[in-house]
Amino acid sequence: MTIGPLSFNSTFFLAPLAGYTDAPFRQVAHEWGAAAAVSEMVSAEGLARDSANTEALLKRYAEDEALIVQLFAPDVDPVMRCLDKLMKHEPVMIDLNCGCPVPKVVKTGAGSALMKTPEKMHEIVSFLVKESGLPVSVKFRLGWDASSINFISFAACAADAGASMLTLHARTRSQGYSGNADWSQIKVLADMMKGSGVRVFASGDVFTADDAIAVMRQTGCDGVMIARGAMGNPFIFKEAGLLTNGARWEPSLQDVKATMSHHLDLMIDSFGERIACREMRKHAVHYVKGRPGAVKAKGLINNAASRQDYEEALSLLA
Ligand SMILES: Cc1cc2nc3c(=O)[nH]c(=O)nc-3n(C[C@H](O)[C@H](O)[C@H](O)COP(=O)(O)O)c2cc1C
Numbered sequence: 001m002t003i004g005p006l007s008f009n010s011t012f013f014l015a016p017l018a019g020y021t022d023a024p025f026r027q028v029a030h031e032w033g034a035a036a037a038v039s040e041m042v043s044a045e046g047l048a049r050d051s052a053n054t055e056a057l058l059k060r061y062a063e064d065e066a067l068i069v070q071l072f073a074p075d076v077d078p079v080m081r082c083l084d085k086l087m088k089h090e091p092v093m094i095d096l097n098c099g100c101p102v103p104k105v106v107k108t109g110a111g112s113a114l115m116k117t118p119e120k121m122h123e124i125v126s127f128l129v130k131e132s133g134l135p136v137s138v139k140f141r142l143g144w145d146a147s148s149i150n151f152i153s154f155a156a157c158a159a160d161a162g163a164s165m166l167t168l169h170a171r172t173r174s175q176g177y178s179g180n181a182d183w184s185q186i187k188v189l190a191d192m193m194k195g196s197g198v199r200v201f202a203s204g205d206v207f208t209a210d211d212a213i214a215v216m217r218q219t220g221c222d223g224v225m226i227a228r229g230a231m232g233n234p235f236i237f238k239e240a241g242l243l244t245n246g247a248r249w250e251p252s253l254q255d256v257k258a259t260m261s262h263h264l265d266l267m268i269d270s271f272g273e274r275i276a277c278r279e280m281r282k283h284a285v286h287y288v289k290g291r292p293g294a295v296k297a298k299g300l301i302n303n304a305a306s307r308q309d310y311e312e313a314l315s316l317l318a
Helices: 023-031 044-048 052-056 076-087 111-116 118-132 151-160 183-193 209-219 235-244 253-271 273-288 294-301 307-315
Strands: 012-014 036-043 068-072 093-098 136-141 165-169 199-203 223-226
Touching (some): 012 023, 023 253, 044 068, 093 118, 118 151, 183 209, 235 253
Parallel strands (some): 068 093
């Protein structure tokens, strides 16, 4: 699968997830077969102002990581001011967030608020395409709410601005993350972009490898962004990859234990033990979910403050 000059060995990407898709999680996803992984959303304004917290989001797991950075901005101004700084991190692709529903973000005019101002999105994408020389993608929703569904004209506008890839999270802004994603609308977009060279990625309600295959079959999309389905479950990338060829596989208990320990070690390397052990809790509860012993393990994870605490939690899994 290609996006502009880039080629990928599968069609399954780790979606951007604020608070989750840091370098350790992207690395683990990559090791289990994710073709690519998108950074947490990065504030163009924060980057332009040299915010240390924003810069930290651009940390990569290895020099050769194919880093896809997601930016959020209300208009082209902070994007113009941050581009040189962003390019120093040598991303291979830049994604523009037009889907974040969080009030703190949309009240500035960024995230899904850009769906109300497509001309601003057009300006940002045109600028990035021209000045970065990289493939640019846009991630958006069906519309602001049920009475303002505009993803078709928004997608056409993004393609006109030169976007190489479009990811549709098939919910409206007002749905947040609730209700069902409407995959039939992803099919509408995929049909519309067929033959244009612009890749269409599906997002929404891909929780299992079967979902990943189903959304590709039902919509004819080029690829899938796996989001909540990958939390504590990087194995989904291997599973989906194999299932594409009809083969069934699932991780062993040993895979789960070893991967969670490895993920924690990467977090400790990146952030130090104190912060890593706190931040790992949200991943760890997903790793153990649904397994015998999970209830007791979660009890330990909720207060885990050391590597030892996590080892104890894992020893409770059967
Ligand atoms: C905790 C969380 C953080 C997210 N952060 C981002 C983000 O930074 N940028 C973005 O474009 N989407 C973000 N999303 C949306 C996901 O990328 C994805 O589009 C959405 O969760 C739908 O997929 P799913 O139903 O399979 O989870 C986030 C979702 C969640 C649950």
